Amino acid sequence: xxxxLRAAPVPPASRLKGAARSLLVxxxxxxxxxxxxxxxxxxxxxxxxxxxxxxxxxxxxxALGSVWTAYGALVTGALGSPGTxxxxxxxxDSGQIAAAFNPLxxxxxxxxxxxxxxxxxxxxxxxxxxxxxxxxQLYLGAATATFVGFAVTGLPWYIHxxxxxxxxxxxxxxxxxxxxxxxxxxxxxxxxxTIMLNYTAFRLIxxxxxxxxxxxxxxxxxxxKVTEATAWYPPLIEGLRANWGFVxxxxxALAVSWLLFRTTKGFEFRAVGFNPTAARYAxxxxxxxxxxxxxxxxxxxxxxxxxxxxxxxxxxxxxxxPGFGFDGIAIxxxxxxRPRGIIFAALLFGALRAGxxxxxxxxGIPIDLVVVVQALVIMxxxxxxxxxxxxxxRVPEATGYEVFSKGxxx
Amino acid sequence: xxxxxxxxxxxxxxxxxxxxVDLVVxxxxxxxxxxxxxxxxxxxxxxxxxxxxxxxxxxxxxDRVVTFHDPGQAIAAGIGMVHQHFMLVPVFTVTENVxxxxxxxxxxxxxxDRPTARRRIIEISEAHNLxxxxxxxxxxxxxxxxxxxxxxxxxxxxxxxxxxDEPTAVLTPQExxxxxxxxxxxxASGTSIVFITHKLNEVLEIADRxxxxxxxxxxxxxxxxxxxxxxxxxxxxxxxxELIVEKTPAHPGVPVLEIxxxxxxxxxxxxxVDGLDLQVRAxxxxxxAGVQGNGQTELVDAITGLRHPVAGTIRFGGTAVRMExxxxxxxxxxxxxxxxxxxxCVPGLTVADNLVLNTYCRAPFSHGIRLDRDAIExxxxxxxxxxxxxxxSVFVDIGDLSGGNQQKVIVAREFSRPxxxxxAAQPTRGLDVGSVEYIHRRIVAKRDEGAAVLFVxxxxxxxxxxxxxxxxxYQGRIVDIVEPARATPQLLGMLMGGSLPLESAAPxxxxxxxxxxxxx
Numbered sequence: 001x002x003x004x005l006r007a008a009p010v011p012p013a014s015r016l017k018g019a020a021r022s023l024l025v026x027x028x029x030x031x032x033x034x035x036x037x038x039x040x041x042x043x044x045x046x047x048x049x050x051x052x053x054x055x056x057x058x059x060x061x062x063a064l065g066s067v068w069t070a071y072g073a074l075v076t077g078a079l080g081s082p083g084t085x086x087x088x089x090x091x092x093d094s095g096q097i098a099a100a101f102n103p104l105x106x107x108x109x110x111x112x113x114x115x116x117x118x119x120x121x122x123x124x125x126x127x128x129x130x131x132x133x134x135x136x137q138l139y140l141g142a143a144t145a146t147f148v149g150f151a152v153t154g155l156p157w158y159i160h161x162x163x164x165x166x167x168x169x170x171x172x173x174x175x176x177x178x179x180x181x182x183x184x185x186x187x188x189x190x191x192x193x194t195i196m197l198n199y200t201a202f203r204l205i206x207x208x209x210x211x212x213x214x215x216x217x218x219x220x221x222x223x224x225k226v227t228e229a230t231a232w233y234p235p236l237i238e239g240l241r242a243n244w245g246f247v248x249x250x251x252x253a254l255a256v257s258w259l260l261f262r263t264t265k266g267f268e269f270r271a272v273g274f275n276p277t278a279a280r281y282a283x284x285x286x287x288x289x290x291x292x293x294x295x296x297x298x299x300x301x302x303x304x305x306x307x308x309x310x311x312x313x314x315x316x317x318x319x320x321x322p323g324f325g326f327d328g329i330a331i332x333x334x335x336x337x338r339p340r341g342i343i344f345a346a347l348l349f350g351a352l353r354a355g356x357x358x359x360x361x362x363x364g365i366p367i368d369l370v371v372v373v374q375a376l377v378i379m380x381x382x383x384x385x386x387x388x389x390x391x392x393x394r395v396p397e398a399t400g401y402e403v404f405s406k407g408x409x410x
Numbered sequence: 411x412x413x414x415x416x417x418x419x420x421x422x423x424x425x426x427x428x429x430x431v432d433l434v435v436x437x438x439x440x441x442x443x444x445x446x447x448x449x450x451x452x453x454x455x456x457x458x459x460x461x462x463x464x465x466x467x468x469x470x471x472x473d474r475v476v477t478f479h480d481p482g483q484a485i486a487a488g489i490g491m492v493h494q495h496f497m498l499v500p501v502f503t504v505t506e507n508v509x510x511x512x513x514x515x516x517x518x519x520x521x522x523d524r525p526t527a528r529r530r531i532i533e534i535s536e537a538h539n540l541x542x543x544x545x546x547x548x549x550x551x552x553x554x555x556x557x558x559x560x561x562x563x564x565x566x567x568x569x570x571x572x573x574x575d576e577p578t579a580v581l582t583p584q585e586x587x588x589x590x591x592x593x594x595x596x597x598a599s600g601t602s603i604v605f606i607t608h609k610l611n612e613v614l615e616i617a618d619r620x621x622x623x624x625x626x627x628x629x630x631x632x633x634x635x636x637x638x639x640x641x642x643x644x645x646x647x648x649x650x651x652e653l654i655v656e657k658t659p660a661h662p663g664v665p666v667l668e669i670x671x672x673x674x675x676x677x678x679x680x681x682x683v684d685g686l687d688l689q690v691r692a693x694x695x696x697x698x699a700g701v702q703g704n705g706q707t708e709l710v711d712a713i714t715g716l717r718h719p720v721a722g723t724i725r726f727g728g729t730a731v732r733m734e735x736x737x738x739x740x741x742x743x744x745x746x747x748x749x750x751x752x753x754x755c756v757p758g759l760t761v762a763d764n765l766v767l768n769t770y771c772r773a774p775f776s777h778g779i780r781l782d783r784d785a786i787e788x789x790x791x792x793x794x795x796x797x798x799x800x801x802x803s804v805f806v807d808i809g810d811l812s813g814g815n816q817q818k819v820i821v822a823r824e825f826s827r828p829x830x831x832x833x834a835a836q837p838t839r840g841l842d843v844g845s846v847e848y849i850h851r852r853i854v855a856k857r858d859e860g861a862a863v864l865f866v867x868x869x870x871x872x873x874x875x876x877x878x879x880x881x882x883x884y885q886g887r888i889v890d891i892v893e894p895a896r897a898t899p900q901l902l903g904m905l906m907g908g909s910l911p912l913e914s915a916a917p918x919x920x921x922x923x924x925x926x927x928x929x930x
Contacts, residue, residue: 278753
């Protein structure tokens with residue numbers, strides 16, 4: 001390199017620029033996904049084709065109108081509408097204000113487990129581990145948290161809730177420990193082991209839910225006892241479902257960020273993740289990092305479980321997660337394994353999920369559209385070259401491709 | 411083929427990689443392209459090979475202007491390139507690798523026509539003495555042979571001009587010679603060769619003409635008859651360069667590293683170090699000379715705790731240390747590893763992080779489990795300045811630095827803490843003259859501070875220049891320890907090859923740690 005490239009402190013402006021650049025692809029991915037979603041809305045409307053022949057102009061205008069309505073419903077369903085907020089504040093009625101905030105509350109509620117599972121997967125990525133088992137770890141965490149939630153009684157909430165949440169973390173951590181120790185001791189690939197442990201977890205949960213003392217009295221279907229109210233995450237605002245689980249999620253993101261970038265353990269995780277040979281040369285224990293990272297990753301997924309059973313359902317069934325653990329993979333990818341990015345990615349996915357139902361009831365466009373949009377977002381994020389190609393963005397000179405995992409063969 | 415590059419300019423954001431470069435390669439000429447790392451040699455060749463489009467300038471082949479938009483067009487025009495990192499599929503055979511991309515088929519079902527390809531490979535390999543078994547699987551072949559496969563690949567595609575990008579960086583001295591024979595044979599058959607390197611001896615030995623690049627510009631073109639090592643080195647670096655290491659006689663003190671009866675197995679379970687005894691004292695540089703693969707890697711791994719010995723003892727300063735990397739570091743051992751990208755640094759982490767790769771868990775860089783980012787950054791900024799590491803900032807990913815600068819990061823990290831024993835394995839491999847000179851001076855400075863230095867190299871020049879004692883390693887043992895004054899390249903060459911010269915059957919008892927005779 002030439003002399004011009006001698007060491008100089010990075011000016012704050014260029015750091016800002018770097019941040020903007022790292023946001024560019026995800027933002028454009030979302031925009032592109034929504035545009036393709038719009039095309040799908042238009043094309044799935046049969047009358048559009050019938051009218052296209054007769055009056056193309058009006059047909060196109062109508063099509064744009066229906067896209068506008070659908071996305072409008074999606075946005076107001078996820079964030080609430082300005083009109084409702086204004087009316088509610090004008091009325092001064094606390095019930096009405098709470099109702100106005102309901103869409104936002106639903107978004108936060110949907111985002112909460114995704115923050116945890118996104119963090120779980122991202123932490124694994126940073127240590128070179130591909131934890132596909134967040135779903136199973138989530139269920140294990142939910143099971144242990146539920147148990148502490150109903151079996152321990154008579155405690156004040158400020159002891160019971162942390163205890164139940166800690167039990168959830170521990171449950172997930174145990175389920176993460178298994179692939180961790182197997183990889184460290186025998187080299188068993190964590191992808192295979194965690195996939196298999198997902199199935200094991202599902203069956204184990206079904207077994208536990210039928211277990212006398214765990215199953216709810218008088219019920220024959222697999223459902224747990226109801227947890228004590230002292231173990232529940234209190235609502236952020238009385239009358240809304242969004243609860244302190246979301247705040248715990250934010251705290252977890254900060255904690256993971258601190259762990260990864262500000263502690264010796266996190267330094268070891270990342271060194272092992274990028275180059276295990278050099279990590280060993282530097283005196284780090286690859287086995288210890290692997291086990292610990294898998295346990296923390298599992299624990300975070302377990303907390304996702306607590307955010308459901310202690311935040312929404314109050315009890316455990318085998319259907320509490322529609323794949324939050326797998327969405328966590330997408331979120332971690334979208335956020336490039338950065339904890340702060342995960343909050344935003346989880347909020348985006350949460351908003352899509354929360355807005356989907358109102359959109360369906362307002363326009364008749366099926367909820368599945370949102371799943372398609374989510375999938376498109378992931379696709380565009382996973383293929384940055386595609387986005388750069390579409391928008392003709394020049395590749396930055398120092399191509400910082402994130403290494404997520406060592407791949408299958410490692 | 412006559413190749414002419416005229417006024418090639420290639421800019422990258424913030425950097426001019428090539429500026430107004432002219433280069434003429436005559437038919438049947440070996441043209442050496444010499445320059446430091448980052449001088450723009452590889453960029454220029456990538457422009458020629460169609461991987462980059464020049465911003466200005468033109469390429470002429472046999473006086474016809476050509477433009478290549480991708481390597482396919484360059485290959486079609488008769489240009490073949492052997493990259494520094496081989497482009498081979500390890501699990502394929504030699505024949506399959508050579509055919510890859512230009513497969514010939516036969517029969518109605520379009521089966522691969524391996525027999526015809528195989529015949530042509532044998533023809534090519536016989537014509538140019540490229541000894542290769544066409545049916546061998548590439549992953550089983552040593553590096554030197556893989557390189558021949560790459561050369562065969564280009565000839566199979568009927569290249570008239572061959573670009574060899576630092577071909578000797580990965581070769582042993584014997585393999586170097588074999589490669590030069592192949593190059594002479596190709597030249598005799600009319601093939602032009604562009605030979606990219608920064609090793610001066612090789613250039614003077616093999617090239618017909620030499621073009622020197624510095625910072626993207628042509629500094630000059632000369633011939634081996636007119637040039638000397640010194641003149642080439644100063645052309646490359648832009649200032650006079652000391653090719654001889656200045657050092658005073660050693661004043662050895664107490665033994666720091668004592669090895670007795672060491673036996674180490676390699677990855678495949680074969681005995682690689684076979685009952686080795688060695689002593690390195692404070693204030694001296696002991697060089698391990700030997701052909702690659704005689705147990706040097708395993709010896710260094712054992713000393714640094716990366717590989718557990720089967721038998722024998724290793725003691726540092728008279729005390730036994732738990733043989734794991736961290737306790738060994740803490741005992742004051744610094745290690746510049748053989749493979750800098752594989753072992754020495756973590757691409758993906760910043761320069762600053764790599765500078766504390768093995769000290770991050772100690773004060774002042776951490777308190778408890780909390781990393782002190784300010785202390786790390788301050789120390790990194792200081793080291794970058796002191797060790798002349800060329801990087802835009804300490805927050806740059808080390809993977810984006812040139813090889814020489816990556817090595818400087820490792821050297822800075824290892825040399826900047828109190829060191830009683832320095833183990834440096836091939837510390838200058840693949841580096842340019844300026845960096846080599848620099849690292850040699852640092853090693854001597856460490857010795858003068860009183861550190862014991864164990865230095866492993868396969869390059870005789872370097873061993874002769876740097877060592878206070880030369881321990882020649884052959885088949886896992888130290889066959890002789892030679893004083894540099896007594897050592898000639900001939901003597902060392904014979905010892906490295908396993909033959910003990912008659913007159914030194916009883917080596918002068920100068921060294922306390924002469925071990926076993928030649929292995930049988």
